[in-house]
Amino acid sequence: MNIGLLGCGVVGSGVKEIIDSMKDDIRISKILVKDINDIDDNRKTTDINELLDSNIDLIVECIGGIDIPLNYISRALNAKKNVVTSNKKVLATHYKDLIDLAEKNNVTLAFEASVAGGIPWMENIRHAKRVDKIFAFEGIFNGTTNYILYNMSQKNIDFDLALKEAQALGYAESDPTDDIDGYDVKYKCCLSGNAIWDTNFNLDDIIFYGIRNISKNDIAYAKKNNYIIKLIGNGQKYEDYANIYVIPTFLKNDENIANVPHNLNCAKLKSEFLGESSYIGQGAGKYPTAHAVVQDILSIYENKNLNFSTSQKIKIMNDYSSNFYIRARNLEKFNNIIQEKIDDETIITKVIDLKEISKLVDKDTFIAEVKL
Ligand code: HSE
Secondary structure, eight states, X not given: OEEEEEOOSHHHHHHHHHHHTSOTTSEXXXXXXXXXXXXXXXXXXXXXXXXXXSSOOEEEEOOOSSHHHHHHHHHXXXXXXXXXXXXXXXXXXXXXXXXXXXHHTTOOEEOGGGSSTTXXXXXXXXXXXXXXXXXXXXXXXXXXXXXXXXXXHHHOXXXXXXXXXXXXXXXXXXXXXXXHTSHHHHXXXXXXXXXXXXBOOOGGGOEEOOSTTOOHHHHHHHHHTTEEEEEEEEEEEOSSEEEEXXXXXXXXXXXXXXXXXXXXXXXXXXXXXXXXXXXXXXXXXXXXHHHHHHHHHHHHXXXXXXXXXOOBOOEXXXXXXXXXXXXXXXXXXXXXXXXXXXXXTEEEEOSEEHHHHHHHOOTTOEEEEEOO
């Protein structure tokens, strides 16, 4: 099988290394690079047509971003090539178009690496749902923010320093906004929900918050009250609607998911027969992500069916109520919903609808769900 690799950065170079060390009948034949100065191997080219016109069977997309990958993936599918991607952003944004295009051209579009990196999450979704009815998922889907929260708590350091460390270790996106403001987990929850419930959720209906505004005070409050804060992605399916939301969460410190350390991810399914099943592992980084890409390549080589359907129409309602921890300079607008005042800037709300509290939150507020 001849593979065309789009992008040879962190993940792409990992894929190249793994495949180059494997058996001869699966090989990287062409590699697309951005700059002519990056051509240091006779397989490398800056011309996408060389990958689309030649006898390439499968395209691996590890470029990142939206517009260019959308163009290349669409052209590859139309050229009847199987596609494997680690790019959650392009896929979550154009899910139905790309899934439909793969189906129309009778080829496979696989994306194991795009959610929870090295954890076989899509594989376990397929595995569980062929026997069982999955009614919810939740998890730590971002390694950068887990690293930040864990290190702020363990080493008593500031957010900025913990972020710099995560960037130096190569976990963060090139623009860490996606990590720290919750976009990355939003994409991953959208893809998880789509795969679990054979649908095509509207990305814009997902309520999401990140950890940009967290301070040492929030970590200290959590510790004092036997909580651990994690950025949690949630999905729940009811008869004819779903809730999909991303929010920092105060978890009781004896819960398994609260104790997932360092940059690890934890993805949990809740289904009727199996109950809760959790999968913990590396969700970011060169080799774990490349491992997941190569797993998809091997599955396609073995003719396994990896495609998901979009046949179910399910609307995100976010009909969800809970208590929320709020830190904001001006608490006045929260006056009617205070359950407990912690200090001049911090409260815990009464049980309130997620959609209602979202209307009161601005870009400087730190909001977290509290699992009382
Ligand atoms: N920046 C992402 C993370 C990479 O930290 O989890 C993997 O998607």
